[in-house]
Amino acid sequence: MEFSISNRARIISLLMIGVGVISLVVSYIYQDSDRFWANLLINGLFFTFISLGAMFFISLQYATEAAWSVMVRRIYEAVTRFLPFGIGVLTLVFLASTFHMNHLYHWMDESATHEYVIASTLDSAHPEYLNELVDGAIENVKYDYIIAGKTAYLNVPFFWIRTLVYFAVFLFFMNFFRKQSLREDQEGGTAINTKSYKRGAVFLIFFAVFSSTLAWDWIMSIDTHWFSTMFGWYTFSGMWVTAMIVSLITVLYLKSKGLLPTVNDSHIHDMGKWMFATSFLWTYLWFSQFMLIWYSNIPEEVTYFQQRFETYALPMFIMVFINFALPMVILMARDAKRNVRLLITIGTIIFFGHWFDVYLMVIPGVVFDDWQGLELTEIGMMIGFLGGFILVTLKALASARLVPEKSPYLEESIQHQI
Amino acid sequence: MANSVIYAMYDDDQTLLKAAKELVGKGIKVKDCYSPFPVHGIDPVIGVTRTRLGIVSFMFGLGGLSLAMLGTWYFMIHDWPMNIGGKPNFAYHLNMPAFVPILFEFTVFCAAHGMALTYLIRNKTLPGMPAVNPDPRTTDNRFVLEIDSHDNQGMTTDALLEAIKGTEVFELNHKKY
Numbered sequence: 001m002e003f004s005i006s007n008r009a010r011i012i013s014l015l016m017i018g019v020g021v022i023s024l025v026v027s028y029i030y031q032d033s034d035r036f037w038a039n040l041l042i043n044g045l046f047f048t049f050i051s052l053g054a055m056f057f058i059s060l061q062y063a064t065e066a067a068w069s070v071m072v073r074r075i076y077e078a079v080t081r082f083l084p085f086g087i088g089v090l091t092l093v094f095l096a097s098t099f100h101m102n103h104l105y106h107w108m109d110e111s112a113t114h115e116y117v118i119a120s121t122l123d124s125a126h127p128e129y130l131n132e133l134v135d136g137a138i139e140n141v142k143y144d145y146i147i148a149g150k151t152a153y154l155n156v157p158f159f160w161i162r163t164l165v166y167f168a169v170f171l172f173f174m175n176f177f178r179k180q181s182l183r184e185d186q187e188g189g190t191a192i193n194t195k196s197y198k199r200g201a202v203f204l205i206f207f208a209v210f211s212s213t214l215a216w217d218w219i220m221s222i223d224t225h226w227f228s229t230m231f232g233w234y235t236f237s238g239m240w241v242t243a244m245i246v247s248l249i250t251v252l253y254l255k256s257k258g259l260l261p262t263v264n265d266s267h268i269h270d271m272g273k274w275m276f277a278t279s280f281l282w283t284y285l286w287f288s289q290f291m292l293i294w295y296s297n298i299p300e301e302v303t304y305f306q307q308r309f310e311t312y313a314l315p316m317f318i319m320v321f322i323n324f325a326l327p328m329v330i331l332m333a334r335d336a337k338r339n340v341r342l343l344i345t346i347g348t349i350i351f352f353g354h355w356f357d358v359y360l361m362v363i364p365g366v367v368f369d370d371w372q373g374l375e376l377t378e379i380g381m382m383i384g385f386l387g388g389f390i391l392v393t394l395k396a397l398a399s400a401r402l403v404p405e406k407s408p409y410l411e412e413s414i415q416h417q418i
Numbered sequence: 419m420a421n422s423v424i425y426a427m428y429d430d431d432q433t434l435l436k437a438a439k440e441l442v443g444k445g446i447k448v449k450d451c452y453s454p455f456p457v458h459g460i461d462p463v464i465g466v467t468r469t470r471l472g473i474v475s476f477m478f479g480l481g482g483l484s485l486a487m488l489g490t491w492y493f494m495i496h497d498w499p500m501n502i503g504g505k506p507n508f509a510y511h512l513n514m515p516a517f518v519p520i521l522f523e524f525t526v527f528c529a530a531h532g533m534a535l536t537y538l539i540r541n542k543t544l545p546g547m548p549a550v551n552p553d554p555r556t557t558d559n560r561f562v563l564e565i566d567s568h569d570n571q572g573m574t575t576d577a578l579l580e581a582i583k584g585t586e587v588f589e590l591n592h593k594k595y
Contacts, residue, residue, distance in 0.1 A: 291515050295503065334472065417458060 003259055003402055005394045013391040020384005027377035037102035038366040039378050041093045043385040045218060046242070046358045048086030049235075050389070052170065053243025054079035056207050058177055062193075062200030067412035068270055071263055073404055075250050077181060078396035079243065080174050082389050087167050090218070094163060098156055104366060106224040107154040111142040146300075147224050154221055162217055166210050173203045181404055188406035211236040222365035226304045230289040235361075237285045241278035242354045245347040248275055250393065252340055259402055265338050266418045272337030275347060279327040282354075286320060308360065311369045316360055323353040355382060420594045421568040422575050423449075425552045426582045427560050427589040431457045434561040437585035438463045444581055447569040452556040464563075475533040482528025483521060490517040552591075560588070 027036045054076045061069045061076075069076075097105050106112060114129030116137040121128045129140060147154070176199060184192045212232025220231045228234075248271040254260050293301045308316055326346055336342050359378075363371065404410065428434040435457060438448055448464040451457065460466075491510050494500045494517070499507040506512035538544045556562050565582070567575050575592065582590060 287515075287518065291518065294515055295505070297503070332476070 003254065003257075003394075003397050005391075005398055006257075009394060010391070013387040013394070016383050016387025017391070018384075018387075019380050020382075020387060023377040023380025023384060027375075027381065031375070031377060032367070034102050034104065034366050035363075037093055037096055037104055038362050039381050040089060041104060041218075042355075042359050042362050043382055044086055044089035044093060045362070046355050046382075047082055047385050047389050048090060049239035049358070050242045050246050051080045051083040051086060051174075052207075052211070053239035053241075054247060055083070055170065055174055055177070055203070056211070056240065057243055057247075059173070059200035059203040059207070062177075062196045063204055065197060065409075067409040068267065068416040070407045070409040070413040071260070071267055071403060071416070072247065072251055072271070073181065073407075074397070074400060074402050075247050075254070076243075077178050077400075078393045079247055079250065080178070081396035082392045083170060083174050085388065085392060087171070090163075091167075094160070098160070104362075105221055107147050107150060107221060108156060108159075109142075111140060112144040113148045113151050114140055115143050115148070116140055150224070154224070159217060162213065166214050169203075169206050169210065173199070173206075182400055184404060184406050185401055186406075190408045193408050211239075219361050222362060223304055225300065228289055228293070228301070228304070230285060230292070234282075234285040234289055237278060237282040238354055238357055241275065241282050242351060244271065244274040244278050245351045245354075246393075248272065249344060249347050249351075250397075252344055254397070254402065255340075262403065262414050264416065266416050267413075268340070268343070269334070269337045269418060270416075272331060272343055275343070276327050276331040276337065279323060279331075279350065283320070283324040283328075286357075307364050307368065311371050312360060312364055315356070315373075319353050319356045319360065323350050323357065326350060326353075421566065422592050422594045423567070424565045424575070424578060424582065424590070424592040426563045426565065426585070426587050427553065427555070427591075428563070428586065429560060429588045431455075431561055433586050433588075434563065435460055435463065437582075437587065438563060440585055441563070441565070441581060446565060446573070446578065446581060448563050449566045449569055450564040452551045452553075452562040452564065454557055454559060454561075457561070471533060471537060474536050475529045478532030478536075479525045479529035481532075483525045485528070486521045486524035487517075489524075490520060 024040075027039065058073065058076045058080070060066075061073070093102075093104070096102050097108055100108070103109065110129045111117070111127070115131050116129070116133055117140040118128040118130070118134075118136050119138045120136060122138075130137065177196060180192050180196050180199075212235075215232045215235035219235060220227065248268075251260065251263060251268070251271065255263060290305065293305055296302075326349060330336055330342065330346055359374075407413075426437065428437060431453060434451070434453070438451070438460060441448060442463055442465075451460055451464060453460075461468075495507060495510050495513065501507055502516075505516060542550060551557065552562055552564065553560065563582075565578060567573075567578060570578060573581075579590065579592065
């Protein structure tokens with residue numbers, strides 16, 4: 001059972017990448033540079049999150065020794081293969097931030113975290129900031145004591161250490177799961193599955209911590225003054241639901257090509273349930289974060305939503321409503337979760353809904369109230385990334401058998417019936 | 419002619435499933451099946467239609483949601499506007515986010531309890547109701563198919579018994595009623 005990329009799929013994804021490259025160039029030349037980098041960050045995050053969500057799901061299935069999903073494991077594995085590319089884009093953005101080519105992360109600005117500045121250097125390109133009062137130093141008017149109070153955690157070296165540790169751990173486990181899974185195709189037996197089972201549990205522990213901290217580091221620190229203890233979970237639920245959508249749509253695509261004949265209605269139904277349930281989880285966390293902040297109405301917390309209410313209210317509420325109500329109302333019935341057309345329609349809509357969710361996590365902290373709506377280049381860049389993601393995923397699918405044929409759980413998965 | 423009901427007992431769920439398929443294949447209508455745990459795949463064989471419990475649950479949930487909305491509106495907005503933390507208290511939609519937790523909880527409460535009670539009433543298994551299973555062993559490790567001669571007018575009781583004896587039956591009882 002081999003899958004090969006059809007010419008049509010290849011051309012379409014290449015065209016999408018072309019649109020993306022054009023938008024990238026246009027945006028780089030004509031658009032505000034922060035907005036350009038913010039969009040690179042948004043897309044890098046969103047598509048990396050899909051891969052991370054799929055990786056989390058694979059390790060979850062290993063750790064719980066779930067048998068039903070063995071049949072579709074290769075699809076999740078293929079979805080994780082975008083990770084190195086996403087990491088590349090994120091590294092680029094973080095490097096640009098570190099070297100002040102953009103100002104996404106306010107706390108990286110030295111002037112915000114130092115109390116004094118050497119007066120004679122003030123008008124130069126690189127004023128000398130410092131924290132103790134020496135001769136020739138005057139008070140720094142840009143000093144921000146809230147940000148300065150966070151430097152123990154939010155400082156450039158520690159940020160890079162954390163980021164590189166995340167990247168290393170993610171890449172290591174991605175390659176590990178894939179390699180073991182492919183080795184199982186050759187050797188069979190139960191030893192490999194047992195090993196993956198143990199490593200799956202280990203990855204879950206790492207991921208439990210990293211999914212929260214990476215959300216703080218990469219996204220929450222954009223709104224440096226603000227903090228929310230729910231933010232990590234909220235980001236994590238977003239990545240989980242998009243991973244579920246993407247893998248389900250990929251399975252349905254492959255089935256429409258006549259592949260994966262042993263994937264039956266029950267597998268589709270279960271994947272639909274995941275999409276439905278994680279949509280709920282996302283809504284639950286989004287609303288919990290919102291309601292606690294709205295209710296307590298503390299100035300340092302409420303700024304986040306105040307800004308979004310003033311400039312982004314309508315698109316934000318439409319996004320939340322669609323991401324919540326659409327799967328909730330339509331996918332609740334049993335038959336709907338077995339209806340291919342319905343699943344694809346809803347999945348596609350809330351896929352873009354969740355892209356816009358990531359967009360709204362980043363953009364308000366970058367362009368503030370100077371926002372008139374989505375720009376064409378922003379949509380174009382997203383399309384480009386999507387094309388790249390599709391191409392990478394399809395290539396990964398074509399590079400291995402679509403079903404792990406020697407998995408000890410395969411027979412149980414074939415018999416899956418609910 | 420007096421009708422009779424036949425209880426065919428099996429000692430394994432797979433044997434029961436096989437027997438049910440055989441009997442249905444011969445055109446015999448199986449009325450019901452008693453087992454200590456759900457037997458996978460028996461429903462379509464003996465012609466059990468799909469449960470409507472999901473719809474009931476949805477209705478109860480909707481009812482709970484409406485009731486909770488009515489309640490929060492009446493207690494917190496209409497009857498005596500409650501000033502809690504300075505939140506707007508003269509319009510329902512402005513204070514709505516504060517009510518979402520209780521709306522959610524009450525929806526779940528009504529859906530779950532309504533569904534459970536409906537299930538118990540519909541199955542006649544409310545606490546204290548007389549047991550309807552033909553043999554207490556079906557709650558332990560035996561599986562029983564119930565075949566009513568009233569449903570199988572084309573066959574005599576003896577023919578039915580003969581057909582059932584062809585399966586791997588563990589114990590066979592029948593009684594007239």
